[in-house]
Amino acid sequence: MRNVTVEEARQVVAAMVSEGCSLEATLAFAREHRSDDVRQLALRPVGPGVDRAMAMNQVAGWQAARVKLPSWAVCEDIIYPPRLSMEQCSSEEAAAEKAGLIVGDSLVDLTGGFGVDFAAMAARVSRATMVERDPHLAALARLNLSSLGLENVTVVNGEAQEFVAAMLAPVGTIYLDPARRSDKGQRVFAISDCSPDAAALAPRLLEMAQRVIVKLSPMLDLSETLRVLPSVSQLYVVAIDGECKELLVVMDSGYEGVPLIVCRDRAQQFSYKADERVAPVALWDETVSEGMLLCVPNATIMKAGCHDRVAARWNVRLVSRNSHLMVTVGPGLGLAVSDFPGRVFSVQNVTTMGKRELREALRGVERANVAVRNFPMAAEQLRQRLRLKDGGDTYVFGTTTASGRHVLIIAK
Numbered sequence: 001m002r003n004v005t006v007e008e009a010r011q012v013v014a015a016m017v018s019e020g021c022s023l024e025a026t027l028a029f030a031r032e033h034r035s036d037d038v039r040q041l042a043l044r045p046v047g048p049g050v051d052r053a054m055a056m057n058q059v060a061g062w063q064a065a066r067v068k069l070p071s072w073a074v075c076e077d078i079i080y081p082p083r084l085s086m087e088q089c090s091s092e093e094a095a096a097e098k099a100g101l102i103v104g105d106s107l108v109d110l111t112g113g114f115g116v117d118f119a120a121m122a123a124r125v126s127r128a129t130m131v132e133r134d135p136h137l138a139a140l141a142r143l144n145l146s147s148l149g150l151e152n153v154t155v156v157n158g159e160a161q162e163f164v165a166a167m168l169a170p171v172g173t174i175y176l177d178p179a180r181r182s183d184k185g186q187r188v189f190a191i192s193d194c195s196p197d198a199a200a201l202a203p204r205l206l207e208m209a210q211r212v213i214v215k216l217s218p219m220l221d222l223s224e225t226l227r228v229l230p231s232v233s234q235l236y237v238v239a240i241d242g243e244c245k246e247l248l249v250v251m252d253s254g255y256e257g258v259p260l261i262v263c264r265d266r267a268q269q270f271s272y273k274a275d276e277r278v279a280p281v282a283l284w285d286e287t288v289s290e291g292m293l294l295c296v297p298n299a300t301i302m303k304a305g306c307h308d309r310v311a312a313r314w315n316v317r318l319v320s321r322n323s324h325l326m327v328t329v330g331p332g333l334g335l336a337v338s339d340f341p342g343r344v345f346s347v348q349n350v351t352t353m354g355k356r357e358l359r360e361a362l363r364g365v366e367r368a369n370v371a372v373r374n375f376p377m378a379a380e381q382l383r384q385r386l387r388l389k390d391g392g393d394t395y396v397f398g399t400t401t402a403s404g405r406h407v408l409i410i411a412k
Contacts, residue, residue: 001131001158001166004142009155012139013079018051025049030058031076038063061086068092069116077147079140081114089113094245095120097238097264101250103211104172110160110196111177115141117215121175122153129154131163160196167208174209176201180217189217191228199228202251206231212251218244222261222304226274231255235274237300239265244299263300263341270301270310270341278312283402284319284327286350294397294411295326296371297342314340320402322374325409345395345411353406358386361410367392368410373399375406 004012014023029050033041038060046052061080065073068091072078080086090098099120105127109118112130114137122128122145130145130153132138138157145153156163160176178194181187191199198214205212216225218237225247226232233255236248242265262271295316297307302324311318316326327347337344351361362368369391370383375398382398383390397409 001156001162004138004155004157006142006146009139009142012135013143016136017054020049021051021054022049026051026055027058027079030055030062034059034062057082072116072144072148075147078144081137081140085114085137089116091240092116092120093240094238097236098175098213098215098248099124101211101213101234101236101248102173102175104209106171107173107175108163108167108171108209109175110163111175111179112141112155113137113177115145117175117177118153119145119148119150121173122150125152125172127152129156131156131158131160133157133159161201164201164204164208170208170210172209173211173213174205175213175215176205177215189219191216191220191225198249202230206251206253210253212253214249214251216247216249218246218303220247222247225249226259232259233257234260234262236262236264237303239263239299239303241266242299244303261304261306263298263304263306265298265300265341268298268300268341270306270313272306272309276309278308281308281311282317282329283321284317284329286401286403286405286407291328292347293328293337294345294347294409295328295340295342296345296397297324297326301341310341318402319399319409320374323399323401324373325397325399327409347409347411348394349410351408351410353408358408361408362386362388362396365392365394365410368394368396370396370398373397375399 017023017026029046038056041059042056046055058080062073064086071092095117098117102121102124105125107121107125107128109130112118112132115130118130130141132141135157138155142155176198178196178198180194188194222235229249229251231251232249233252234250238246238248259274260271261274297310301307301310307318307324311326316328319325319327349361351357367389370379372379372382377398393412395411400406
């Protein structure tokens, strides 16, 4: 393990350029052509001293950063990593989620990578250390952190396990994002298969930090995660625009209480205690009342499997136990529609799959957004069956009711 200085980092990055090329010429070419189409640019000649492969990587990296890392993209001196690292790094928005969870005034990030999460968290503390085992990524991070104006940071090139074993002084927060690929490059999801193994390290981590934050795959089962990791005070299911991105597990030293589960997609949030129980929620009786609303929970609710809790809190009924759709009956929606963790539609009609009923229910509808929940057809198959073009302001949900009937709920 060794601390990486800015000067050492420059030497490492300069050595990454092909023989006969220079880092300065390569980066200058990339800045000049960063708005060009990379595929077309790769076919054109480059100037003397330009490492073609690295230049293309810098152009592609900057173009990705404009969307994913906007404040990094405006910094002229950022040097981007290989494509895989760029794809795997957090967005600035996701990094801000983690930064809001740290405690104390000191931080250790054991799996720094490109440094996006670390940069967001380091800005919140007085002293921050990033550990990265890959010497090239460690060098890139050291240079980029300096370019971003973060001077309260130390970058260590080494293994997380060795760093933790050698720690002498406790810190406020330790952050860990285990690699989810095997030595052969295959994707892995189980905590014990990732590197480093957060469960195996947890006792030592909790000795050395007030709080430990672990980023995990959204594919993991929540119950299994809570079983394997100790002292979990909070578990966040994080989505952005309907896509689950990650699980964030917060372990607090000495915590013995019940974990709080937080489902969050931007401004939409729903939270509950892991041991919270609700009475069985009523099911929809398949009657249609004027003004009925259809409530479609977002991806975080689907992942957490907390539909009963959501239905109970918002005073709605489940279409069926397995549909993951909800409807209002009578007054419905005991809380504000705007606070519902998902989308709320006004029901226009409900129909079976009978030809005559379908023709009447879809009269005048040429386009629709088709989705299915617990239905014997895929969404695209159903759209073709209904002879509808995609899009428009009408939504068609194919589902199965509690009585076993296949129905379409047509809404806007």
